[in-house]
Amino acid sequence: MSTIAQEFSKGLLKENPTFRLLLGMCPTLAVSISAINGLGMGVSALFVLLCSNIVIAALRNLIPSKVRIPAYILIIATFVTIVDMVLNAFTPDLHKALGIFIPLIVVNCIILGRAEAFARKNNIVRSIIDALGMGIGFTLALTILGIIRELFGKGSIFGFGVMGTAFEPMGILATAPGAFITLGIMLGFVNFMFKRLRIE
Amino acid sequence: MDFVAAFVIIGGLGLIFGGLLAYTAQRFAVEEDARVETICDLLPGANCGACGFPGCINFAEKVVKGEAAVDCCVPGGKGVCDNICEVLGVESVASEIKKMAEVYCIGTKDVAYDKFVYHGVPDCKAAMMYGGGFKACKYGCLGLGTCVGICPFDAMHMGANGLPQVDVERCTGCGVCAKACPRGVIRIVNADRTGKVVLCNSKDRGKATRQACEVGCIGCKACVKACPNEAVVVEDNLAYIDSTKCDDCGKCVEACTRDIIKNAVKIALS
């Protein structure tokens, strides 16, 4: 069994959920319009992934394998709704920023993907580390995508105007096709980096 | 009231679906031996077909039913075979010979001439459809990388000289590349053999080979005469060296005018 450090680092680069495992595409494309959205989505997804991995790892022997998917989905959906309510009540402005992304987390393939592929077979400690690795990897990927799309789409990063007034923003990046194309090229770039690193 | 309603509704839905799933699980039960899944997890999962079955799942089913030999999985080698035997509770009969792929052609762009310039689909099989390939030599490697693309273990990379190079550590000898190569340039050999090897695949007579390539084997039998252990034999104008008899003395290399006989032992690629 790989060491703890390996378990954590694999989520960041080698098995990055967005660029390598190609999971969680829907929120990635829909949300990465700006860097702050990407960050917000990543953080809330990380939190839910952490909680659900812990609970699923804890219950892994009790849930019969035939009904495991409905059971996991129930647990994930509960956490998402709780996060939604608590944020809405106690930190309204944060909730307003993340508002629409939180229901999206329920259908984020990463969480069920990790629960099905990992949390089901490993103990709680490993599941926590895996959740942290995957969650941070996802947040990183989303924020980078958000920065790129915001930089060229609106000429700003995290809302601060960077490109000056002469810059003509590429409107397409804010739309659906822009998201697809940006992520496609990013995947190509990541593959290129992986091939380059391995050969050197 | 709110608590009770939520409790009952979600619980009720859970019960209904639990029951429904239980009923369908029974009614549509597929008799499946649990061992199939465990064995399937043990296999490398490359679906390479070296065992003769379409995909690892089929092999796992057949081996559990006893219709397949335990050591069929070539890429898995001894390790996988032992695990399978353990699961099936059978005594392991694994053969320790590790297999490897070898490219029998060193006809790079500058020594092997082209009949015409080919700009079609970058795939050897596609290139073969155009008059049997753009290379003058009918048996040489076309260098378009079908084998590189198809290797399930990423063990085949295109060398700088335009010919594929085998990564000894990664290659499991599954033979997918050998089957894919339209020219039959790749052969599966024992990885641990020593001595010399004739890196050519041309069965043309001497005159035709000379026109097609500067290093092709012309079947002059000089190596056969030079070899003290009769390890070399020439069949339809091509020399083959039997690694069991060859003691690596190197006499054939000196005798060979075409500089086509190389060392069998490969230095690891990466």
Place this chain on the structure above:
Amino acid sequence: MRDALRMALTLLIIGAICGGLLSVVNGITAPMIADRENQQFLQALEGFFPDVVKFEVQEINGEEFYSCYDAAGKFIGVVGKVKASGYGGEISYDLAVSDAGDIIGIRISSHGETPGIGDVITKPAFQDRVIGLNFADPISAGVDVDTVSGATVSSSGMINSIRRVMNVVGENFLGMEVEKAAIDLTKIADGTYTGTARGFKSDVTVEVVVSGGKITSLEIVSHDDTPGISDNAVKGMPQRIIDAQSLEVDVVSGASMTSQGIINAVFNALK
């Protein structure tokens, strides 16, 4: 059989616990969210009416209208959370109308207009054209309030919707006699009248023949809205107006712009 039971029971227990947990958490958070939202909307109303203290909600065919009262309980105006149909789909916005019938503010809450083109409706360039207009002024796209060039569909969509909302506000809250498109046919002398108004993306000209206090014929002289889409409006609307003998007819769905254009054109003809 045993594991079937176990499956059903597991889902039951997990479901029940989740349901219970959620309702408990909701029990705590729901009231907090409700009054915070209440506060938030009050602040939004203050944006329009600085001294609003209390508000009542009234829903009229699917849209909420908030009538605002100041400390002394005097009615100071209405804010409608309403919708318009623009180029990229539904636009939801708030329209604030004072008790005297003047539009004092617009706030776009969500729209699907193409960024950079249609979203001019969120900018003063468009909103100033409408703010300050009184209930009595006839607001119809293209004639009184010209549309923003380049974003015709979005701005004409908004203007038509504002006209509709003004009528609703006028009727239900300000107690004004709705003068909108209800022309009094009996007062109009016989003869043929022509009028033009803005359709989907072009001007629509109509010729109306009135005799004996009735519209006897209504013909669309010229328009070049999108063929195919606007055709059923061009065919359908005249008959509807003649049958109803009034302009209070509903638009042909899918070609609402052209239909509205025809109604406005007839209104301008007979004004």
Place this chain on the structure above:
Amino acid sequence: MNLLAIIFVAILANNIVLNQFLGICPYLGVSKRIETSVGMGMAVIFVMTMSAIVTWIVYNFLLEPFGLVYLRTITFILVIAGLVQLVETILKKTNPTLFRALGIYLPLITTNCTILGVALLNVQAGHNIIQTIVYAISVAIGFTIALVIMAGIRERLELANVSSFLRGAAVSLVTAGILSLAFMGFKGMMTL
């Protein structure tokens, strides 16, 4: 809202995959071959229609009367997961080859955003039962059309001279971007 407008918008003007970004994971994963795409399309049509009906019933007869609207997401996802598991067991028995071809992507239908998305959209738009069914079927057909088009293109891409870094998912994402650009053309024609 007449049904024709719903069908047109759901399939072309506001395609669930290309314009609304829902259901991308199976979209990329399964669109390698046309047969699996059609198989996935059929499975999605069945599950989406069934779940749209069941969720509509659950919402209007169970949640709304008891004022438990906040339980909407969790009940919908439970219903969908149950239905998908049902399809999975039945498919495993009746059509094992398609079952293996869909592989991981069948359980992933559960987290497939399209199905939960359609259920929520139906409830938000306040559709009646007929509109719900029509909307669900047309969205699923839109999903299948996008999937089959993509599969057709990707089968040709296998032979194309794509640089080794962009091969596979990267090039299909860029293709999906161009497809989405094409579908954007329908947007102006008619809106709900």
